[in-house]
Amino acid sequence: MKRHVLLGAGLAAAMVGSLMTGTASAQEQRFISVGTGGVTGVYYPVGGAICRLMNQTRREHGIRCSVESTGGSVFNVNAIKGGDLEFGVVQSDVQYNAYHGEGGFAEGGPHEKLRSVFSLHPEPLTIVARADSGITDFDSLKGKRVNIGNPGSGQRAVMDLLINEKGWSYSDFALAAELAPAEQSSQLCDNNIDAFAYTVGHPAGAIQEATTTCDSRIIPVEGELIDRLVEENPYYFKAVIPGGMYNGNPDDVNTFGVGATVVTSADVPDDVVRAFVDSVFRDFEAFKGLHPALANLTPESMVNQGNSAPLHPAAEAYYKEKGWLK
Numbered sequence: 001m002k003r004h005v006l007l008g009a010g011l012a013a014a015m016v017g018s019l020m021t022g023t024a025s026a027q028e029q030r031f032i033s034v035g036t037g038g039v040t041g042v043y044y045p046v047g048g049a050i051c052r053l054m055n056q057t058r059r060e061h062g063i064r065c066s067v068e069s070t071g072g073s074v075f076n077v078n079a080i081k082g083g084d085l086e087f088g089v090v091q092s093d094v095q096y097n098a099y100h101g102e103g104g105f106a107e108g109g110p111h112e113k114l115r116s117v118f119s120l121h122p123e124p125l126t127i128v129a130r131a132d133s134g135i136t137d138f139d140s141l142k143g144k145r146v147n148i149g150n151p152g153s154g155q156r157a158v159m160d161l162l163i164n165e166k167g168w169s170y171s172d173f174a175l176a177a178e179l180a181p182a183e184q185s186s187q188l189c190d191n192n193i194d195a196f197a198y199t200v201g202h203p204a205g206a207i208q209e210a211t212t213t214c215d216s217r218i219i220p221v222e223g224e225l226i227d228r229l230v231e232e233n234p235y236y237f238k239a240v241i242p243g244g245m246y247n248g249n250p251d252d253v254n255t256f257g258v259g260a261t262v263v264t265s266a267d268v269p270d271d272v273v274r275a276f277v278d279s280v281f282r283d284f285e286a287f288k289g290l291h292p293a294l295a296n297l298t299p300e301s302m303v304n305q306g307n308s309a310p311l312h313p314a315a316e317a318y319y320k321e322k323g324w325l326k
Contacts, residue, residue: 038181072153
């Protein structure tokens with residue numbers, strides 16, 4: 001009897017200790033959010049992939065990562081500045097303009113605490129038009145019903161730039177729609193718009209939806225204006241959307257684009273950023289396999305290309321340890 005009592009007391013003590021340890025672990029849990037874009041783009045699944053990898057090692061660092069679908073690049077930068085997001089996926093041009101206080105960020109001034117983490121996949125400007133719209137190039141968008149992108153998105157920032165550079169205004173379109181990415185393909189195929197513009201990594205669900213649901217074409221974006229923009233701005237580059245990637249589009253299409261990058265704030269603690277970065281690079285092959293747009297990435301390109309804001313110190317230290325930083 002005495003032995004059973006002692007065993008019972010020991011078991012009870014062990015259970016209490018276990019409960020107390022569990023409570024402590026729960027109290028030590030920290031939460032971070034990654035702002036992405038529309039669910040039909042590439043930002044959202046890529047952000048989700050990063051969070052899945054980070055959550056797999058949550059016992060090591062005590063940080064739970066969640067992905068958020070947002071309005072896009074501009075929204076993410078502003079949310080990081082306001083402390084509402086810890087990380088965000090943004091276009092390389094938006095990163096540059098936010099850090100330097102240029103373009104759409106001129107009024108608010110430089111986001112001096114913006115820090116780069118790494119770059120991701122290229123994002124060509126992709127113009128998709130109904131085959132019966134008569135649209136064959138960027139200039140023939142004039143007078144048509146065009147989705148220019150929702151305010152706060154990276155595609156809207158690029159369209160604003162091109163429209164301004166051409167000396168156009170939105171009144172030059174029969175309709176300048178501000179649809180979110182999740183809506184644009186269905187609106188195209190329902191004949192509510194003639195074309196939409198999207199800066200996105202390929203292959204992309206929204207482009208697949210548009211080209212398989214209705215007869216639509218990817219339109220080239222090229223010429224002297226594009227040549228000048230690429231020459232004058234380090235965050236733009238020429239791109240080719242491969243023929244045969246999408247139904248009804250057998251030929252390569254020339255365009256230009258930006259890169260997807262991941263940014264954070266200088267206020268985000270070093271250990272959080274290090275855990276975030278390590279989650280991606282500790283099993284890099286698994287990360288690349290999570291989406292086709294990531295397949296050709298290398299650590300060196302992610303560290304040394306497309307990042308115009310300073311690297312977060314914890315990310316910089318990690319890359320130096322690995323020998324990737326030039």
